[in-house]
Each structure stands twice: as C-alpha cells, then as structure tokens.
Amino acid sequence: QPATAASAGARTLVGVCAAPGVAVGTLVHWSDAEIVPPELASGSLSAESRALDKAIAAVDAELNSAVRAASQRGAIGEAGIFTMHRVLLEDPTLVDAARDLISLGKSAGFAWREAIRAQIAVLGKVDDPLLAERAADLRDLEKRVLRLLGYANTAARTLPDEAVLAADEFTPSDLATLDRSRVTALVMARGGATSHAAIIARQAGIAALVAVGDALHTIPDGTQVVVNAGEGQLAYAPSALDIEHARSERLRLEGVREANRLTSQEAAATRDGRAIEVAANIATLDDANAAVDNGADGVGLLRTELMFIHRQAAPTVEEHRQSYQAIADALAGRTAIIRTLDVGADKEVDYLTLPPEQNPALGLRGIRLAQVRPDLLDDQLRGLLAVRPAGAARILLPMVTDVGELVRLRARIDSFARELGRTEPIEVGVMIEVPSAALLADQLAQHADFFSIGTNDLTQYTLAMDRCQPDLAAQADGLHPAVLRLVAAAVQGAEKHGKWVGVCGALAGDPLAVPLLVGLGVTELSVDPVSVPAIKARVRNLDWQQCRQRAQDALALESAQAVRALSTAVWPLD
Missing domain, CATH: 1.10.274.10 (PtsI, HPr-binding domain)
Known part of the structure; x- marks a missing residue:
C-alpha cells in the first residue's frame, strides 16, 4: 500500500502530476530574474x-x-x-x-x-x-x-543533496545545467503535463508537479517537503513519520518501475483474458523510437501540428507523406493513428490568416478549420493516403460534432483515394472530445471505424473549466462522473455497430482511471511513451468482470473525488 502524502499536521498544496514519483527534499526556489538588455547599441x-x-x-x-x-x-x-x-x-x-x-x-x-x-x-x-x-x-x-x-550569470547553482526545485515554469536549458543527482522533484506554479520540462523529468525519473498555483511561492526557501506527484500533492512541514514513509515508498516504486520495464514488450490483458492495447501518444520521429523502446503496441495518437508551424508556407503533399512514412517505418509493423491538423484561429501562422476570435476554444478548431482553409486538410489527407503499407496508418479526425461532418469528410477521403489509385480501404476514426459527439456516438459509429476519446478536451467542455488554469486544474478532473457517463455513452454507441473505442487523453495514463475505463468497455489506452510499461502492468493486475461492476458504481457517484476514492479502495496503486 502506498503511503499517503502526509499526516494531518502537514500543510498541502495540490497540483497536476507531470511525472510520477515520490520525493523528499529541501525546497529551493529557482528564481531566474528576467534579463532586460539595454535598448541602444553600445558599439557599431x-x-x-x-x-x-x-x-x-x-x-x-x-x-x-x-x-x-x-x-x-x-x-x-x-x-x-x-x-x-x-x-x-x-x-x-x-x-x-x-x-x-x-x-x-x-x-x-x-x-x-x-x-x-x-x-x-x-x-x-x-x-x-x-x-x-x-x-x-x-x-x-x-x-x-x-x-x-x-x-546573465551562467555559473551553475549549488544545490543541497536532496533538492525539490520550485519555479513558475522550468525550461529545458534550466534542466540541462542542473546536477540531476541532487534533484529529487520539480514543482511548478504553472505549466502543463505535456511541457518539455515534464518530458525530461519523466525520462530522468524525477517526480514533477505542475499547475500548483502562486501559493507555491509563499513556501520559504529551505523548507523540508514531501512530493507525491502521482497523487498531485506537495506537503510542507511534514512529520518525521511522513518523511520515513515517503523514503520507503520511493524505494518501492523504483523496484516496481524496473519490474514493469522487464515485461514492457509483452502484450497486456486482464487476469480474465480481456485484451487491452497500450499505445503511445507521439509528435515526432524521436517519440516514435521511444514508443517502440518502451513496448508500445502502436501509436494511438500522432499529433501533426508540428508539421505546420515555423514555416513560410503550408507543407506539401509530399512533405506530409515523407514525415508520416518515416514514423511508420520506425514503428516496424505497428499501426499509427494520425490525427489531422488540430489548431484553432487563436494563432497566426504566416500562411494561415484567420480572423481573431473572442473564445478560440469554441471556435475554428480541428476539422472546422477546413471550412475556411480546405486546402490544408486536403493536402494532409492525400499525404496520409500515400503511406505504405496500406494498413500502416489510420486517420483520426479531431473536433467532430455530428454525423454530417463525418460523412462529408469520408467522401473526400474516398475521392482522394481514387485519385491516387489506392484500392485498399483506410480506417477513419473520430475523436470524441465534444459532448455532442459522445451523445451521438451511435450515429457516428455507423460511419467511423473507431473512436478515440480525448479526455482533456472532453473534460474541459463538459465541466466548462480550462484545465490549464492553475486555479481550476485540480477540479478539471476527467474522473468526474459526468465525463465518465459520456465515455460510457461513446462505448455503448460504438458497440451497437461493432466498433472499438480507445482513450488518448491524460486519463488513459492515470492508474486510478485505467480500471474504470477498462470496465466501461475501452479496449485501447494511448499514453506517453514512458508510461507504457506501468499501464501495461496495471492492466495485467485487473479482473475485467470486477472492473465492469465497479465502473457502473462509479457512474452513480457525485464527484471526481468520490470516484478516485472508490478506485483507490478497490485497486490500490502499485
């Protein structure tokens, strides 16, 4: 049984887990004052x-x-x-x-x-x-x-032996200059779980919390703290017993991680034989290699936004093809689910001149962008259809809200396939991230080959809470019963037409969410590459029939906290 974060005497701040782990250490505020160079040149x-x-x-x-x-x-x-x-x-x-x-x-x-x-x-x-x-x-x-x-002063900072570094946000160069042997955890007032600092922390085995809020800056430098990133907690002024529990928990988790790594290349199924695919969320060729190394069964989400930014012109069909083909080759026979461009009109890419929007989260996002710039999506779809072999890539359409959008896009995909002389079908899936899509899942499943639930956006749109807002991050919880009911609706709609459902949002990599998602009928979990071994191990310890029963119980609860308490009681964390 894992230790709780701290005793009642300790004071606790809540954040979002960016890299799992338990740490004990001395809080060090990593203040990097803004550099303001003189405006006018001093030389020629x-x-x-x-x-x-x-x-x-x-x-x-x-x-x-x-x-x-x-x-x-x-x-x-x-x-x-x-x-x-x-x-x-x-x-x-x-x-x-x-x-x-x-x-x-x-x-x-x-x-x-x-x-x-x-x-x-x-x-x-x-x-x-x-x-x-x-x-x-x-x-x-x-x-x-x-x-x-x-x-600025480039001298390296001297850190205590066990340092828990605190900052508004860390950058990769901050972490590149650190003596990592002395750092046990990173804690950020802002930032997100997908930040590069979070990725580096996960790979280095350093626990990391983000979106803790400005209260972080009020803890004095040199305070002893306990970080339980998996539970999203930073406890300060802990008791001697809290510290002892945290140290033993850290050692135990290191052993668990090593055991999971040794079985990561094997398939995952529950104890009673329900097979669950554990795939990886990636954005680059490097990520694809990391996914294979960590035992991912495939790629459940390839984000293609990096193809479109920092360029003078939109990528060509051939540039799209080459990029996706390189990733397909690296996956060595595993399938990649490739999401089409998912950006909105809240940014100005040089060649993407769109009107400003008051509320971009509710604006021209995802496939809606095709309403004003159909050429961008058309070229991407043509590049995707050219990937070989035929089954190496599946297409995933973001921000679909109703069946009419899907039918129109499938017709375009079919016409491009005919243009290219492609005779083999290509699987087309829909992201379930808008509540209307979950509620109309039975209609969408007539025309889609699969669903992938984006729990980050689904939670944001269901609860009307921005999960990147530090004051709301802890409440914008995907285990809220309202979100789980929409997951259940999506699975039921898919099953009417024999289609499968995956989850590619943060919930898929949350050990407390995994048994409930499996119990609701999800058969694919797509997670950060470094999380694959632990999620596979989690699945192997589950009984599917028990998951089904307790997931139904969770749907009747009144809060995300109650759902987490149920999951913790039935399926204690490793």
Whole structure:
C-alpha cells in the first residue's frame, strides 16, 4: 500500500502530476530574474551583429553537445527536444528580424529579445498545449542567447543533496545545467503535463508537479517537503513519520518501475483474458523510437501540428507523406493513428490568416478549420493516403460534432483515394472530445471505424473549466462522473455497430482511471511513451468482470473525488 502524502499536521498544496514519483527534499526556489538588455547599441552596427552571430553559434554548439549527451544516455525524447531547439535557432525569419532591429541602432541583446518576443506573442496565448510548448522553447532560446551575450550569470547553482526545485515554469536549458543527482522533484506554479520540462523529468525519473498555483511561492526557501506527484500533492512541514514513509515508498516504486520495464514488450490483458492495447501518444520521429523502446503496441495518437508551424508556407503533399512514412517505418509493423491538423484561429501562422476570435476554444478548431482553409486538410489527407503499407496508418479526425461532418469528410477521403489509385480501404476514426459527439456516438459509429476519446478536451467542455488554469486544474478532473457517463455513452454507441473505442487523453495514463475505463468497455489506452510499461502492468493486475461492476458504481457517484476514492479502495496503486 502506498503511503499517503502526509499526516494531518502537514500543510498541502495540490497540483497536476507531470511525472510520477515520490520525493523528499529541501525546497529551493529557482528564481531566474528576467534579463532586460539595454535598448541602444553600445558599439557599431557591425560589432552588434557579430556579437549576435557569435552568441547564436555558441548556443548552437551547446545544443549540439546536449543532443549528443542525451543520446548517449539513451534519453531519446530529450535529444529530440534539443534538436528542435537547434531548428528554431536557425529559423531565418528570427535572425533576420533581429538583424533588422540592429540596423536601427538597437543592441544585439535587445534585438534578439524583441525578435523572440514577437514570435512568442503569436504562440503564447494558444490553447493547444503542443503549440504553447513552442512558445516555451522560444523563451528558452531567448535566455540562452542573452546569457552568452553576457547579460546573465551562467555559473551553475549549488544545490543541497536532496533538492525539490520550485519555479513558475522550468525550461529545458534550466534542466540541462542542473546536477540531476541532487534533484529529487520539480514543482511548478504553472505549466502543463505535456511541457518539455515534464518530458525530461519523466525520462530522468524525477517526480514533477505542475499547475500548483502562486501559493507555491509563499513556501520559504529551505523548507523540508514531501512530493507525491502521482497523487498531485506537495506537503510542507511534514512529520518525521511522513518523511520515513515517503523514503520507503520511493524505494518501492523504483523496484516496481524496473519490474514493469522487464515485461514492457509483452502484450497486456486482464487476469480474465480481456485484451487491452497500450499505445503511445507521439509528435515526432524521436517519440516514435521511444514508443517502440518502451513496448508500445502502436501509436494511438500522432499529433501533426508540428508539421505546420515555423514555416513560410503550408507543407506539401509530399512533405506530409515523407514525415508520416518515416514514423511508420520506425514503428516496424505497428499501426499509427494520425490525427489531422488540430489548431484553432487563436494563432497566426504566416500562411494561415484567420480572423481573431473572442473564445478560440469554441471556435475554428480541428476539422472546422477546413471550412475556411480546405486546402490544408486536403493536402494532409492525400499525404496520409500515400503511406505504405496500406494498413500502416489510420486517420483520426479531431473536433467532430455530428454525423454530417463525418460523412462529408469520408467522401473526400474516398475521392482522394481514387485519385491516387489506392484500392485498399483506410480506417477513419473520430475523436470524441465534444459532448455532442459522445451523445451521438451511435450515429457516428455507423460511419467511423473507431473512436478515440480525448479526455482533456472532453473534460474541459463538459465541466466548462480550462484545465490549464492553475486555479481550476485540480477540479478539471476527467474522473468526474459526468465525463465518465459520456465515455460510457461513446462505448455503448460504438458497440451497437461493432466498433472499438480507445482513450488518448491524460486519463488513459492515470492508474486510478485505467480500471474504470477498462470496465466501461475501452479496449485501447494511448499514453506517453514512458508510461507504457506501468499501464501495461496495471492492466495485467485487473479482473475485467470486477472492473465492469465497479465502473457502473462509479457512474452513480457525485464527484471526481468520490470516484478516485472508490478506485483507490478497490485497486490500490502499485
């Protein structure tokens, strides 16, 4: 039985788990004051320009070293993050914008900061976590270059032996300079579970909490704390017994992780023989390799947004094909479910001129974008249809709200297949992330081959709560009975027509949610690649008939907390 986070005497803050684990340590506030370089150049224009070029080259060399070091450690995802940073650093529009400002008499540091901020302004307000992460990457590059221009102290911080680092948000370069042997956990006031800092923390085995809120900054530096990331809790002023429990729990979890890793390549089924596919959510070729290494049965969600941003023009059909074909090849026979472009009109991609919206979460998102820019979706669909072999890719359509949208899109897919001379059918699935889609699942299942439930958006739209809002993050819980009832409705609608249902949202990787999802009839769980071994192990310890009975009980409960209490009582965490 896992220890609870803390005794009644300890005070507790609640956040969202970004990397599981239990940690004990000393809280260290990682304050990185904003760097404000002087606006006007102190030297000649050519000197400022040379200084910027030299700093950019030095950062590129740093990133190259970081890629090599991560690759040697086997941290594939981390290597991919720093490779992406090199691509962003070499973006000619960014460097040209900075040079233009230098030519107007601005300092190299000011010019770089302004050029970066202009791009961040485009992405920073984005509701899509993948695109918001690009804004975080740009902030990281801003900081790196300014440091090398001499505007900040680059000396490494000295940390206590067991440090729990606290910050508003961490960037990959923050974590690259840390002595990781001394860091037991990361705690962030903001940020999301998909951030690059969270990915690096998961791969390094460092517990991480996000969206804790501003109360984090009120805990004094040097306070002893216990972090139970899996339960979303940070306890400060813990008792000696709390600390002892947390230390023993941490050792036990390390043993469990190793045992799960050894069985990760085997298929997962419940004790009474219900087979459950455990797939991976990915965005890049590096992620695909990580998925295979961690034993994923396939890719349950390939997010394609990165294909469309930081470009001067939309990707061509051939660029789409090559990108998806490379991932299909890396999966070595496993199937990839590829989601079509899911961005909204709350951002300005250079070639995507859309009107601003007051409420982008309810606007031109997902396939609705095809109403104003059908060419973007058409080219992507043509690229997907060209992936070989025929069964290597399935198409997943985001933000479908009713059957009419699906019928029109299937007709387009069929016509493109005929154009390409493709005779083999391609499976087309629908994301269930809008409540109307869950309620009309029986109609959609007549025309879709499968459903994939996006529990992040489904929760947001059902509860009218933004899960990236720190004050609401703990309440925007996918185990709310209203969300589970919509999951049940989607499964029942699918079963009427013999179709299968997967879950690709955060709930699929939540150990307390897994038995309930399996009990409601979900047969595929798609999770972060590093979570695959633990979720497979969780499935193998379940009895499907018991899951079915208790899932029905959960639907009658009144709150997410009550559902979590039920799940914890029936299926204690490993």
